[in-house]
Amino acid sequence: xxxxxxxxxxxxxxxxxxxxxxxxxxxxxxxxxxxxxxxxxxxxxxxxxxxxxxxxxxxxxxxxxxxxxxxxxxxxxxxxxxxxxxxxxxxxxxxxxxxxxxxxxxxxxxxxxxxxxxxxxxxxxxxxxxxxxxxxxxxxxxxxxxxxxxxxxxxxxxxxxxxxxxxxxxxxxxxxxxxxxxxxxxxxxxxxxxxxxxxxxxxxxxxxxxxxxxxxxxxxxxxxxxxxxxxxxxxxxxxxxxxxxxxxxxxxxxxxxxxxxxxxxxxxxxxxxxxxxxxxxxxxxxxxxxxxxxxxxxxxxxxxxxxxxxxxxxxxxxxxxxxxxxxxxxxxxxxxxxxxxxxxxxxxxxxxxxxxxxxxxxxxxx
Amino acid sequence: xxxxxxxxxxxxxxxxxxxxxxxxxxxxxxxxxxxxxxxxxxxxxxxxxxxxxxxxxxxxxxxxxxxxxxxxxxxxxxxxxxxxxxxxxxxxxxxxxxxxxxxxxxxxxxxxxxxxxxxxxxxxxxxxxxxxxxxxxxxxxxxxxxxxxxxxxxxxxxxxxxxxxxxxxxxxxxxxxxxxxxxxxxxxxxxxxxxxxxxxxxxxxxxxxxxxxxxxxxxxxxxxxxxxxxxxxxxxxxxxxxxxxxxxxxxxxxxxxxxxxxxxxxxxxxxxxxxxxxxxxxxxxxxxxxxxxxxxxxxxxxxxxxxxxxxxxxxxxxxxxxxxxxxxxxxxxxxxxxxxxxxxxxxxxxxxxxxxxxxxxxxxxxxxxxxxxxxxxxxxxxxxxxxxxxxxxxxxxxxxxxxxxxxxxxxxxxxxxxxxxxxxxxxxxxxxxxxxxxxxxxxxxxxxxxxxxxxxxxxxxxxxxxxxx
Amino acid sequence: xxxxxxxxxxxxxxxxxxxxxxxxxxxxxxxxxxxxxxxxxxxxxxxxxxxxxxxxxxxxxxxxxxxxxxxxxxxxxxxxxxxxxxxxxxxxxxxxxxxxxxxx
Numbered sequence: 001x002x003x004x005x006x007x008x009x010x011x012x013x014x015x016x017x018x019x020x021x022x023x024x025x026x027x028x029x030x031x032x033x034x035x036x037x038x039x040x041x042x043x044x045x046x047x048x049x050x051x052x053x054x055x056x057x058x059x060x061x062x063x064x065x066x067x068x069x070x071x072x073x074x075x076x077x078x079x080x081x082x083x084x085x086x087x088x089x090x091x092x093x094x095x096x097x098x099x100x101x102x103x104x105x106x107x108x109x110x111x112x113x114x115x116x117x118x119x120x121x122x123x124x125x126x127x128x129x130x131x132x133x134x135x136x137x138x139x140x141x142x143x144x145x146x147x148x149x150x151x152x153x154x155x156x157x158x159x160x161x162x163x164x165x166x167x168x169x170x171x172x173x174x175x176x177x178x179x180x181x182x183x184x185x186x187x188x189x190x191x192x193x194x195x196x197x198x199x200x201x202x203x204x205x206x207x208x209x210x211x212x213x214x215x216x217x218x219x220x221x222x223x224x225x226x227x228x229x230x231x232x233x234x235x236x237x238x239x240x241x242x243x244x245x246x247x248x249x250x251x252x253x254x255x256x257x258x259x260x261x262x263x264x265x266x267x268x269x270x271x272x273x274x275x276x277x278x279x280x281x282x283x284x285x286x287x288x289x290x291x292x293x294x295x296x297x298x299x300x301x302x303x304x305x306x307x308x309x310x311x312x313x314x315x316x317x318x319x320x321x322x323x324x325x326x327x328x329x330x331x332x333x334x335x336x337x338x339x340x341x342x343x344x345x346x347x348x349x350x351x352x353x354x355x356x357x358x359x360x361x362x363x364x365x366x
Numbered sequence: 367x368x369x370x371x372x373x374x375x376x377x378x379x380x381x382x383x384x385x386x387x388x389x390x391x392x393x394x395x396x397x398x399x400x401x402x403x404x405x406x407x408x409x410x411x412x413x414x415x416x417x418x419x420x421x422x423x424x425x426x427x428x429x430x431x432x433x434x435x436x437x438x439x440x441x442x443x444x445x446x447x448x449x450x451x452x453x454x455x456x457x458x459x460x461x462x463x464x465x466x467x468x469x470x471x472x473x474x475x476x477x478x479x480x481x482x483x484x485x486x487x488x489x490x491x492x493x494x495x496x497x498x499x500x501x502x503x504x505x506x507x508x509x510x511x512x513x514x515x516x517x518x519x520x521x522x523x524x525x526x527x528x529x530x531x532x533x534x535x536x537x538x539x540x541x542x543x544x545x546x547x548x549x550x551x552x553x554x555x556x557x558x559x560x561x562x563x564x565x566x567x568x569x570x571x572x573x574x575x576x577x578x579x580x581x582x583x584x585x586x587x588x589x590x591x592x593x594x595x596x597x598x599x600x601x602x603x604x605x606x607x608x609x610x611x612x613x614x615x616x617x618x619x620x621x622x623x624x625x626x627x628x629x630x631x632x633x634x635x636x637x638x639x640x641x642x643x644x645x646x647x648x649x650x651x652x653x654x655x656x657x658x659x660x661x662x663x664x665x666x667x668x669x670x671x672x673x674x675x676x677x678x679x680x681x682x683x684x685x686x687x688x689x690x691x692x693x694x695x696x697x698x699x700x701x702x703x704x705x706x707x708x709x710x711x712x713x714x715x716x717x718x719x720x721x722x723x724x725x726x727x728x729x730x731x732x733x734x735x736x737x738x739x740x741x742x743x744x745x746x747x748x749x750x751x752x753x754x755x756x757x758x759x760x761x762x763x764x765x766x767x768x769x770x771x772x773x774x775x776x777x778x779x780x781x782x783x784x785x786x787x788x789x790x791x792x793x794x795x796x797x798x799x800x801x802x803x804x805x806x807x808x809x810x811x812x813x814x815x816x817x818x819x820x821x822x823x824x825x826x827x828x829x830x831x832x833x834x835x
Numbered sequence: 836x837x838x839x840x841x842x843x844x845x846x847x848x849x850x851x852x853x854x855x856x857x858x859x860x861x862x863x864x865x866x867x868x869x870x871x872x873x874x875x876x877x878x879x880x881x882x883x884x885x886x887x888x889x890x891x892x893x894x895x896x897x898x899x900x901x902x903x904x905x906x907x908x909x910x911x912x913x914x915x916x917x918x919x920x921x922x923x924x925x926x927x928x929x930x931x932x933x934x935x936x937x938x939x
Contacts, residue, residue: 034766041769054835091824102835131824147769154760166762223777223812224897237832247746247772248897255833261457267638268454269808271467271477272828275818279827282819289819292812292922293447294777297805307834327833399909401929406908412877412929414860490910502890502903509907517882518857544854605890605903744913747898776898777912782905812912814922 002028002163004344005179005188007170007202010040011330012323013194014153015337016344018074021160023345028186029162030179032169036150038265039196042299043330044219044253045146046241047081048232049111049138050088050102053327055308057109058351060328063335067144070152070334075159077152079144082246086141086232087125088113089132089284096134099236103136113138127229127285141232143243143251146330173205177320190319190344197262197302199310199324206317209363210310210356212325215301216260217253218273220281222291224248229285240280250291252281258298266298303327304359311340312355322356368463369393371691372480373684374446374633377405379669380486381429382681383688388438390692395439395478397446397468399811403430405488405669406508407677409516417518421576422677429681443471447809447818449633451479453662461663473817482664482691485634486684487671489627489648492785494732495742495750497599499623503606507533507624514540522620526609528552528597529624531726532577537622538589539580548589549616554625554732555725556594566721569714570678596732597623626726628785630671635806637662643798645727646720647673649785650803657690657705658683666691674726675712676719682712733789742790743783745776753787757794763802767791777812780804852886863932874930881907881914881925892916892925893938902939915939 006017009031017029031037047067052060066073067081088103090096103113113136121135122128128135157164165183172180179186193202200212225248233242240254256273260266274296282288302325304310309329314320323340326332339349369392373384376398387394396403402410408426411417419427433440448467455462464483470476491506493499505513505521507529513519514537524547527538538551567574584591592611599610600621608615629648631641640653640661651673658666666687669680685708692698736742738751748771756770764787767773773787774780780787784804791801853859859875866872867889874883881904884892892914893902905913907926914925917937925936 034762035760037766037769051833053833098832105835147772150766151756151759151761151770166760221775222815235829237829239829239832256830259454259456263457264638268450268636269448271448271450271465274448274808276828278815279819279822280829282815283824283827289816290922291815292777293809293815293818294779294812295775295807296809297807399927411857412879414875414877416858418856490908491906493905500903502892502901505904506906509905512907513882513885514854517879518854518859519879519882519886520852520854521885523852545851741898744898744911777915778910782911782913811909816921 002026002186002188004190004192005030005177005186006192006194007179008194008196008198009035009164009166010038010194010196011036011149011333012337013192014157015334016192016194016323016340017162018153018157018160019338019341020344021157021162023341027162028165028188029157030165030168030170030181030186032167034150034166035154035164039299039301040149040330040333041147042219042297043146043217044241044251045079045144045330046232046243046253046328047142047144047331048086048234048241049106049140050086050113050136050234051238051241051328052331053307054105054109056327056332057106057111059332059335061110061140063332064140064142066334068142074152075156077154077156079146079148079152081142081144083142084231085124086138086234087121087128088136088234088236089121089128090134090236091131091283092133095236099134099136102236111138112140125229125231125233127287128233129284129286131283143232145245190321192321192323192340192344194323196324197300199302199322200262203314203322206314206320208314208360210359211305211363213303214262215255215303216258216266217299217301218256218258218269218277218296219299220252220274220278220293220296222250222288223294225250225291228287233284235280235284240284242281242284250288252277254280260298260300262300266300269296269298301329305362306359309336309354310356310359311336312343312353315357315360369395369478369480370695370697371482371484371688372397372464372466372478373484373486374466375486375488375669375671376400376403376440376442377486377488377669378408378429378677378680379684381433381684383484383486383668383684384438384440385433385436386685386688387692388436390698392692392697395441395480397444397466397478398440398442399445401443403433403440403442405677406512409512411516411518415518417515421572422515444468445811445813447811447813449636449808449810452483452637452665454637464664469813469817475818475820481695482666484666484668484684484687484691485671486669487630487633489629489670489674490781491624492626492628492728493623493782494625495736495740495786496597497737497740498601500741500744501600501602501606503602503619504600504621504623507537507622508627510537510622511540514544520544520546521622522618523547524549524618525620525622526550526552526616526618527622530554530626530729531624532722533624535577535580535584539583542583542587542589549618550590550592550611551584552592552595552597552611554594554596554729559725563721563725566717570718573718596735597621625732626728627670627674629673632806632810634660634665634667635803636808637665639665641803644673646724648723648726649728658687659690664691664694674719674723675716676722679712679715679719682708682715686712728785728789730789733786736786742786743773743776745778746772748773748783750790753790754794757791761791762795763800764788764791764804765802768804774804779807863930865930865932865934865936867936868938876931877929879926880918880928880930880936883930884925
């Protein structure tokens with residue numbers, strides 16, 4: 001009998017499991033695939049405040065710190081986290097107004113974003129296009145190599161005594177809890193659902209209707225190239241994230257949509273999304289014209305009806321918890337898992353959770 | 367306009383497929399990366415070059431002539447970077463026409479759409495890593511045939527030929543004839559493996575005769591043929607200077623080495639078609655029925671890209687694929703009658719090709735012999751030791767190994783390192799089936815941003831609605 | 836340990852690397868890293884560089900260096916160069932007059 005079964009070994013599930021185990025609980029972490037192989041391993045690794053929803057800024061700031069100091073709390077595991085300034089830019093008056101409004105809300109939430117002139121922006125990022133008319137500058141930004149996330153968490157999880165069961169799909173949960181897997185039933189006193197876009201199916205096991213929208217985010221990476229930029233770049237609308245890694249490759253993201261769904265995963269890049277995304281990138285950093293695109297892929301991001309997270313107890317079912325659907329969830333992930341672990345252990349979490357009662361009430365009303 | 371059939375790849379399978387489709391009245395387009403159709407074995411010399419004819423060039427010229435006369439639309443010099451449509455559509459949406467995104471020789475982007483897609487993507491060469499293989503002067507065995515036959519160029523003046531399969535002796539013979547010195551042919555196969563392959567080759571007396579001739583030439587010129595041996599290391603300063611075979615260092619300025627051919631399954635993987643691991647056919651191949659149909663409706667694969675059976679078997683498989691496509695499109699009433707001849711031709715040629723393919727199958731002992739510090743993934747500089755460390759850290763399949771190490775993330779997109787890496791992962795996780803393959807991704811080849819982008823105005827970028835604040 | 840060596844023959848520059856008996860277009864001039872070279876018009880760039888004795892196609896620190904012709908069929912990306920300023924795979928590029936080739 002485990003104290004907790006965490007279902008879903010992405011960044012949310014890994015972090016929750018790790019901090020639960022360190023608090024003395026006997027934890028099993030189950031995933032139908034390999035650790036951090038879905039969104040947590042294929043996202044853009046952006047640690048930016050300027051794409052984070054204002055309500056999540058306090059969480060993202062704490063998580064930013066956790067990512068940069070990951071080796072200290074994760075038994076040496078790391079994701080090559082790099083801190084650097086971030087710029088969110090505007091090319092039109094409309095975008096400049098959006099930039100100003102959004103910077104205001106995020107600043108109120110604690111992100112140190114200041115509006116800067118194009119000239120100042122180009123001092124901070126010499127690679128920036130001269131067509132920029134305004135920019136928001138945040139000294140707290142950065143990026144990770146998300147593909148290392150599973151490798152970073154794994155040893156710490158094992159050291160903490162978490163029983164990690166990969167390739168162990170769950171297909172149902174009976175009260176008590178009996179977690180039904182292909183390899184037999186796993187008994188646990190508590191459960192944590194941490195299944196990303198599959199949270200909707202997981203909630204249904206418990207008879208809970210929780211609609212989760214699936215975003216099919218597209219990413220593009222270039223071949224290694226000489227340095228063309230040194231910051232994390234975005235645009236006012238949030239539809240671009242751009243960074244160059246130490247090895248010279250440039251990662252282009254921003255949430256342009258490809259083809260895919262919960263059942264089939266990320267299926268195909270849409271040519272028009274692909275072209276739009278790389279044009280926006282090259283419009284922002286003109287030197288990218290000289291690059292070669294080497295790979296494009298897709299990752300699934302979960303979103304609730306109000307686009308705010310689902311983190312907290314599952315109403316009406318004792319000892320059942322949920323964590324996920326965090327916009328830019330990778331950025332805030334390790335901190336949110338830590339918070340949920342605090343709540344499960346009966347402590348008051350450092351910052352409030354995002355209970356799902358609001359979403360269930362809304363669903364009932366509809 | 368939507369074509370009935372698009373053919374991707376203009377080797378022997380693709381040429382025959384496109385010609386067959388055009389002859390039967392289908393609207394067909396063939397897309398090929400090289401400047402002329404032909405593929406690797408039947409590669410055409412550059413424009414303006416006249417090369418003395420041989421058996422392969424005559425076969426290639428005949429296929430090119432048939433293709434030309436068929437009236438099929440042929441677009442050469444095109445880099446196809448994207449595949450889509452077909453099953454790759456949103457849920458609850460009808461299957462769409464297939465779509466190929468490409469760059470024309472002038473760098474312009476274009477796309478073609480077709481109701482059926484015949485993939486004739488061919489193979490790439492398997493070169494299992496060994497110390498020194500990254501030295502300039504080490505090149506592929508298939509590369510050597512291209513250099514020799516299409517470009518009329520020696521890869522070096524003193525050339526060691528090594529690896530597996532009939533290409534070894536073909537390359538060595540050609541090198542000798544063209545005036546190079548061949549200090550050694552180093553064959554992974556023992557003589558008894560060749561003996562075992564002979565019965566299958568008997569259906570192709572032409573090949574058998576050619577093979578015997580090559581061997582006679584080796585003997586006459588005093589070429590040292592080392593059987594059941596491998597290149598243990600290559601060494602040199604600026605470029606290759608010598609290779610190690612057993613205890614013997616052999617001076618040379620080029621090493622032509624190939625350990626078999628690997629079917630190019632990037633497109634079938636991108637379409638999420640079912641695949642199976644068939645070592646004797648070169649590795650992972652799409653699951654096909656007897657008419658080259660993939661598991662995805664209206665998608666077909668032919669030629670060596672569907673499983674290595676040799677250039678001689680390729681045209682018949684291309685024709686079978688197109689006949690099936692025409693039948694499935696409702697454009698061929700007498701499918702059974704039409705397919706009989708190519709089916710017979712394919713079975714016959716594939717028997718000899720299959721025997722050769724088996725000799726070119728991956729030899730795990732080669733992978734086991736790689737020293738830990740040897741680079742496996744050249745693009746990203748990943749060594750055997752690093753791959754094995756990732757396996758020890760829990761990477762139990764190719765996708766996770768790629769994530770943990772970057773092996774296969776560079777511009778060759780895993781084509782060069784994939785076989786070695788997969789075998790290393792397989793040794794840890796219990797076989798190639800379990801190790802799987804890296805998910806098929808676009809672009810199919812690296813694609814220059816400049817050409818993709820074209821000229822555009824910022825206002826024309828269809829930026830989606832902003833995310834909520 | 837055995838050594839099979841023929842060092843003299845290897846330095847025999849008179850021995851042609853372009854195979855005889857092939858009719859080729861007239862030579863045109865092009866350059867590689869500032870060095871002037873001649874090759875038949877339309878000849879494959881990777882092949883022409885081998886003929887010129889140029890094996891190392893690009894130096895540097897990253898893993899893919901030195902670059903060199905390897906697969907000759909557009910797959911391995913090891914022969915990536917800059918042709919008139921644009922990235923191009925040497926093995927897929929025909930020579931034309933005045934072509935300026937540099938390391939990628």
